Amino acid sequence: MxxxxxxxxxxxxxxxxxxxxxxxxxxxxxxxxxxxxxxxxxxxxxxxxxxxxxxxxxxxxxxxxxxxxxxxxxxxxxxxxxxxxxxxxxxxxxxxxxxxxxxxxxxxxxxxxxxxxxxxxxxxxxxxxxxxxxxxxxxxxxxxxxxxxxxxxxxxxxxxxxxxxxxxxxxxxxxxxxxxxxRNQLIRLIGNPEQRYQEDPVRMLRAVRFAAKLDFDIERHTAAPIRRLAPLLRDIPAARLFEEVLKLFLSGQAEITFDLLCQYDLFAPLFPASAKALQRNPRYSEALIRQALINTDQRIAEGKPVTPAFLFAALLWPALAPRAAQLQERGLPASVALQDAAQELVIEQCKHTAVPKRFTIPMREIWDMQERLPRRSGKRADLLLENPRFRAGYDFLLLRESAGEQTDGLGEWWTLYQEASDSQRRQMIRQLGQRDSATPDEPASAAPRKRRRGGKRRRGPRSEQAGE
Missing domain, CATH: 3.30.460.10 (Beta Polymerase, domain 2)
Structure with a gap:
């Protein structure tokens, strides 16, 4: 025995x-x-x-x-x-x-x-x-x-x-x-990782989400097949991937989640146009996306509300801006170019993550505000302040500037304008009117005037000089 x-x-x-x-x-x-x-x-x-x-x-x-x-x-x-x-x-x-x-x-x-x-x-x-x-x-x-x-x-x-x-x-x-x-802070799949990912490719996103949420490492055998199998996410229904994206980026660890998605080649199947923008212009694109995710994490930590519309607007902006610029080079007005590019990009993105209209509509309004914010002559500035999307558009403008985009001090101007008294605001508008007609604001503000009737178009400059 x-x-x-x-x-x-x-x-x-x-x-x-x-x-x-x-x-x-x-x-x-x-x-x-x-x-x-x-x-x-x-x-x-x-x-x-x-x-x-x-x-x-x-x-x-x-x-x-x-x-x-x-x-x-x-x-x-x-x-x-x-x-x-x-x-x-x-x-x-x-x-x-x-x-x-x-x-x-x-x-x-x-x-x-x-x-x-x-x-x-x-x-x-x-x-x-x-x-x-x-x-x-x-x-x-x-x-x-x-x-x-x-x-x-x-x-x-x-x-x-x-x-x-x-x-x-x-x-x-x-x-x-x-x-x-x-105890060992590990994310480990049960069973054969390759087979389990093939059964449900969303498990790759869940591995990343848990690793970010818990500050755990993905166990090496669990991590090994992810890059190779990442394209399997393209077979997942877009509506399901939208829900997974919300879980990934609205759980309070969006920045580290973004890093892990990029590390394991999982970002491109979710946001293919944005992934290409990260390759074309990595410094600006990454800075803008990262800052948006940092801001999202901070708001969640402070118990403040966050909207998927703003988040998706930031994730897709690096892909949108170059498309709008190309359409402008073909002769389209800035506002039309932005709208056409936005429509095309949203349609493409919804094939991968089905963003509902309740988010795509405000998302496009935030983008549209980026083209309208430079137009401040006459009463336009005050009308923009009354726009329900102004605050989101203004925050988005500051986000663009934080990523290194040059806007000729537009963000600072709007910051001062919101805090100024009525007389100070009139003075700020008069100073804009004294600028050279060749400034970047003029073409944008001139386009809407063409749609006005002749009498109003003739009175416009006089009203602007009077500070109305």
Whole structure:
């Protein structure tokens, strides 16, 4: 007996399966997480499902974040109950999704997302389940094959998200060495990285997002295929990529996220025109985008609102300005050139990330304001101040100047004009009228005059000189 034990100790240890079929169980003495930290609504969902005879756990990001001492954004539940069984247990629940059916249980403004345990992606359907369908590239098109808790842990994307917390026993079940990777600050995919990225290329973006959010490193095997497989993102629906872009850049770590996207060649599939602009004019393009992302991170840190319209306006401006300049060289007026270039660029961009009209319209208005801000003669300056997009356009002008763009002091002029009294503003307008007619402002301000009637056009210069 002793001889066999010695031989077993001397024999090389087999590498632990990844993930484990038997979890590492952490008792409440072995981790800092307590049930009082779990949303009471999530506890209610878990306890009702357990009392109904189903397995149910808090899972994924909420467990990970609580172990890291971070406030969870939301609380997700994994259960052995099917979506229909979950819906039957809660009046305030509804099933959503097609590729991946989930149940949202509504408690006022809080939504607890409940997912049924999923199995691995097999070729043959299991009884009473829908078969997973794959794209020829390996991408999963449907994912409603239900399975066991162990199988659910195996099909999750990252080890740090394969953690299950049972509020009743206050134990954590760790199937994929997730606690180890949290301690070592690593983002590691479960399973073969290349296969997992082919199943869902968005996992490459999630790896970057978690690395930026948690200040973790992407484990080398997980990182290795990303650059080569980055083009797979072009096959992802543009609407889904838009939602992923919002998560990437509106989570408070936009600047470091941008660096990681560029490092792993993931920025170009999302913003191809901007990526080309970064190659053509790297100093200006990167400075403008980076400063916009820094400003976004700062506003989020200060609890101020941020708008995707401004963010997308900044991300695309390095590609827009050269196009508008080319159209002007062909003889188009500045305003028309900018509008035509903007329309073309927005159409192109929406093929990659489907930006909704509620953002593209204000985004184009911010761009249009860049052509209007130099036109300040007569009453135009005051009319621009009253424009609801003035503040965003003014901030965007300052952003352009911070990136090194020369505007002949336009940003400083508008800063002073907003703070000036009425008499000071009239004086500033008079000083503009005394400039040489060959200044850059004149052609821009002359174009609208052609659309006015003759009498108003004759009175315009006299009014400007009078400071009206």
């Amino acid at each position: 002793l001889k066999k034990l010695i031989q077993s100790l001397r024999s090389p240890r087999k590498r632990q399966p990844h993930p484990r079929t038997t979890p590492l169980v952490l008792s409440k003495r072995q981790h800092p997480l307590g049930r009082q930290q779990i949303s009471r609504n999530a506890l209610s969902v878990i306890e009702r499902l357990q009392h109904s005879g189903y397995q149910a756990y808090a899972v994924g990001g909420c467990v990970r974040d609580l172990l890291l001492g971070l406030p969870p954004k939301d609380f997700d539940v994994a259960t052995s109950a099917t979506p229909e069984q979950v819906r039957a247990a809660f009046r305030n629940a509804r099933v959503i999704g097609r590729r991946f059916k989930l149940v949202h249980v509504h408690f006022g403004r809080e939504i607890i997302e409940v997912a049924t345990f999923r199995a691995g992606h097999v070729e043959q359907a299991r009884p009473d389940n829908q078969q997973s369908a794959h794209h020829e590239s390996g991408r999963i098109l449907r994912d409603n094959v239900y399975g066991t808790l162990e199988e659910d842990a195996e099909r999750r994307d990252f080890t740090i998200n394969a953690l299950y917390y049972d509020p009743g026993s206050e134990r954590i079940l760790d199937y994929a060495h997730g606690v180890h990777d949290i």
